[in-house]
Amino acid sequence: MKTKMIPLMLSLAFCALPSHAARLDGAPPAACEGxxxxxxxxxxxxxxxxxxxxxxxxxxxxxxxxxxxxxxxxxxxxxxxxxxxxxxxxxxxxxxxxxxxxxxxxxxxxxxxxxYLHIVTAANGFMLEGPKKYGVLKGDMRNVRITKMSELRGAPVALVGSAQLMVRQLDKLLGYNMRYIDVDSDAAAFQKVRSGEAYAAFSVAGWPHGQISRLAPNSGLTLAGFDVPTSSPYSVRPFSYKNIGVYNVQALAVQNxxxxxxxxxxxxxxxxxxxxxxxxxxxxxxxxxxxxxxxxxxxxxxxxxxxxxxxxxxxxx
Known part of the structure; x- marks a missing residue:
């Protein structure tokens, strides 16, 4: 089936002396004069x-x-x-x-x-049971490795931060019917992938992504490529993460x-x-x-x- 082009429309402290920082609840500091x-x-x-x-x-x-x-x-x-x-x-x-x-x-x-939309997946894949034999017997186990976005049709996926909006909009236009697991942190999303609860974790960040660039080579995680055609305000560009052996993987990019x-x-x-x-x-x-x-x-x-x-x-x- 031909993939449709996506018409996506989802998609600094200069402080007067002394310097001020806001509280994490989003409220500006009381003494801010700028x-x-x-x-x-x-x-x-x-x-x-x-x-x-x-x-x-x-x-x-x-x-x-x-x-x-x-x-x-x-x-x-x-x-x-x-x-x-x-x-x-x-x-x-x-x-x-x-x-x-x-x-x-x-x-x-x-x-x-x-x-960039980072699609974090299990480097060695995960085991998935195939169809039951004769309708009742246990199906054969097979190893599944997610290497690209288009392989996530119907899959459970963990979403962090801005990815919670972006991926839902993508999914709506693509018709992939992914199952969303909203989490509060990259660490929680990555753990969902390691446990097999999620086939992929989606996280949006500038390059390099801090949490991903700190992953160890034996973390068990890698990055899948974005292989779906896009249109404004998106583009597709390659990025690399030497620490986990990922080079020139295509990623969805959006302008800040x-x-x-x-x-x-x-x-x-x-x-x-x-x-x-x-x-x-x-x-x-x-x-x-x-x-x-x-x-x-x-x-x-x-x-x-x-x-x-x-x-x-x-x-x-």
């Missing part, structure tokens, strides 16, 4: 990008970090005005905007790096963007200053000892199908 920036869990993905900017900013722009659960939570945090700007993936932005006017009004300040609420007062200038800081420091972020995600960025004006922050448009004239 823009409140929604990132993600401390020490992961978006928060690491934010930390890099802290290092190069020299406190020239007053911002405070609001730690959240990640991209999806950032959209909600922006919607209820607990943050002023935030980092989000384009697929979640488009999908969540369908039911929330506050999210639909967000403006793109800058195109950033991409997030920095978005802002539509301000009309003094915060317009604050957002413009943030954008100028990004432009000024990009080469340093690429050349220095910073997150690999910065090296993916060729231009902060990378094409995305969304309304741009007016300060960016004015700058280009």
């Amino acid at each position: 823009l409140k920036v929604a990132t993600g869990p401390a020490g992961k993905g978006y928060s690491k990008l934010y930390a890099d900017l802290v290092r190069v900013s020299k406190n020239t722009v007053p911002l405070c970090e609001v730690n959240t659960e990640g991209g999806l939570d950032n959209l909600t945090t922006l919607s209820i005005k607990k943050a002023d700007v935030g980092i989000v993936p384009m697929d979640a932005l488009k999908k969540m905007a369908e039911g929330d006017a506050s999210i639909a009004s967000l403006l793109v300040v800058a195109s950033l790096n991409s997030n 963007v920095l978005v802002t609420r539509p301000f009309s007062g003094s915060k317009v200038g604050d957002v413009a200053a943030l954008r100028q800081l990004l432009e000024r420091e990009l080469l340093e972020l690429k050349d220095g000892d910073f997150e690999p995600g910065w090296n993916e960025i060729k231009s902060f004006d990378g094409n995305v199908e969304w309304t741009r922050f007016a300060g960016v448009a004015a700058k280009r004239k």
